[in-house]
Amino acid sequence: MLDKRYQVFITTSGKEMQPERMVVSQTLIGMGFFSWGLEQRTPLSTAFARRQIDDCDYVLLLLGSQYGEQSVSGVGYMHLEYIYAVTKQKPIIVFMHENPEARSLELQEQRPELKEKFEEFRHQLQKEVEQVVCYRTLRDLELAVRSYMPQMLERNPVVGWVRPQNIQVLQDEIDNLKSQLVRSKIEQGKKEADPFLTLPKVSINEVFNFDYRIHVYQDGNFKELNPIRETTWLELVSILSQDFKEPLPEEFFSKVLNDYLNAKGLADVQLLMPRAHAVARAQINIRALHTIKQQMRNNEWILPVGRDDRQRMMWKMTEKGLKSIEVTQLIGRRNISI
Template sequence: MLDKRYQVFISTSGSEMQPERMVLTQTLVGMGFFSWGLEQRTPLSTAFARRQIDDCDYVVLLLGSQYGEQSVSGVGYMHLEYIYAVTKQKPMIVFMHEDPDSRDASLQDAKPELREKFKEFRRLLQQEVDQVFCYRSLRDLELAVRFNMPQMLERYPVVGWVRPQNTQALHDEIEQLQAKVAQLKNELGKTEADPFLSLPKVSMHEAFQFEYRMHAYQDGNFKELKVQKQLTWAQLFSILGSTFIHPTPEEYFSKRMNEYLNDTGLTDARREMPRAHAVARAQINIRALHTIKMQMRQNDWIVQAGRDERQRMLWQTTAKGQKLLDSNLLDNDRVFQYKSTH
C-alpha cells in the first residue's frame, strides 16, 4: 500500500486549548497526518503561519470558549488564520465545544468585549464552514476526528505527500488499478463499478425511517434528543430536489435536510418535552443521509455533475427529477419550501 501522508494546519485560540490540541495532534499523527500550527502568536509569527497554511493540505480549527490572542488590529490570530485559509481555498474542518459556557471560568474570556467577539466568530464558522462538528469531552473530540477526517479525504481529495523512495510503488499501484478497471469494464460492461446500482428502486409514496439529533429548549434549559422520523420519498425529494436544479455542492444535502429538521422539529421534540418552545442544531444521521442521496441517484432523480474549483463534488437534478418537481405528483406530499438561493 502506498505510504501517503497529508499536512494539516491546526489553529486554536491559545494555551487554554492545550489538552484538546494534544488529543487532536496525537489522533492525527496516529492516522498518518502531519500536524502544524503555532500555539504562541506574535506579530512576527503571522507570516510564518501563512507559509504553513500555503503548504498544508487541510486546515483544522479547534474552538473552545475563548476568542484568543489578538493582533494589533484587534482581530484574533485564529480569526486571521481562518480568513487567510479561506482566501487560499484550503479544505477546512472545524471542531468546536458544544457548550462553551459550561467550561470552567478560567477557560473563558474575562472581558465582555472578548466574549462577544468569541460568540460572533463561533456563529461565523457555523454559517460559513461546511464541515463543523461539536464535541463535549476529549474522548468525543478524538472520536469526531477519527470519524470525520477520512471523510475530508474523500470530499476534498488532494495530492498529499509521498516518500521519494515510494514513487515506484506509486507507478506500480497505478498500473494495478488500471488493470482492475479494465477487468471490471470487461466483466460488467460499463465504465465503472457502482455498488449502489444494486439498490432496488423505491416508489414515491414508500416511507423511509431515519434518525436525527437536535437540541430542544424548555424552561431555560436544553436537552439533546435523538428522534426517529419517517417521511415518504416524495416528501424527501420535495425537500431536496429544487436545491439541485443547478450543479450544487454535495454538502447541501445535509444543509437542506438539517434546515428542514430545524424548522419542523419542535413537533417531534414536544412528544418527549411537552413544554419545549424551540429547537436548534438539528443534524440528520450521516448514514441515513448517505442512503437518501444514493437512493435518489438510483431512482434517477439526481446525478453527479463533476467538481467545482474547490474540488467539491457537485450534484444536479436529472430531467426525470425536474419533471417530477414540475408536475403535481409531489403536491400532496410537499412538506417544506426552501429559498432557491445558497
C-alpha cells in the first residue's frame, strides 16, 4: 500500500482556542496527517499563511466564541484565511462550538461590534461550507476529528504527499492501476463482487426510512437535528434519474440526495420543532447512502458504467430504471381515472 500523508492547515481565532488547537493537532498527527497553521498573526504573516494554504491538502477551521484578531482592514485573520482557501478551492471542514455563549466569559468577545462580526461569520460558514461539525467538549472535538477526517479523504480525494524513497512504489501502483483498467475493460458489463449484492431486491413502491443530519433555524437560533425521512424507492429512483440520465461520478449520489433533503427537510423537522422556519446543510446518513446505492445496482435501476480519466466510478440510469418509473406513473394515473 502506498504510504501517503496529507497536510492540513488549521486556522483559529487566536489564543483562546489553544486547547482546541492542541487536541486537533495531536489527533491529526496520530492519524498520520501533517498539521500546519499560525498561532500568532501579523500583517507580515499573511503571505506565509497563504503559502501554507497553497501547499496544503485540506483546511480545518476551528471556531469557538471569538471573531479573533483583525487585519488592518478590519477583517479577521481567520476570516481572511477562509476566504483565501475558498478561492483556491481547498476542501474545507469546520469544527465549531455548539453553544458559544456557554463558554467562559473570558473566552467571549467583549466588544459588541466583534460579537456581531463573530455571529455573521458563524452563519456564513454554516451556509457556505459543506462539512460543518459541532462539538461541546474537547473530547467531543477529538472524536469528531477522528470520525470526519476519513470522510473528508473519501469525499475530497487529493494527491497527498509521498516520500521520495517511495517513487518505485508509486510506479508500481501506477502499473497496477493500468492492469486493473485493462481488466475492467475486458470485464465491462459484469457485476463487480460486492457483499451488498446479497441484499434482497425491493419493490419500487416499497417504503424506505432513513435518518439524516440537518441544520434547523427557529426563533433566530440554530440547531442540528437527525430527523427521519420516509419515502419510496420510486421517489428515490425518480430523484436520481434527473441527474443520472448521463454518466456521473459516484459522489453525485450524496450531492443529489442532500439537495433533495434540503428541499424536503423542513416538513420532517417541523414534526419535532413546529416553529422551525428554515433548514440547511442536510447530510444523508452514510449507511443509508450505501444502502441506496447498492439497491440501485441490485435492482438494476442505476448501474456502474466504467471509470473516467480520474479513475472515478461512473454511474448511469438504465432503461429498466426509466421504464419502472414510466410504468408505475402510468398505473397511478389509471387508478386515479378509475
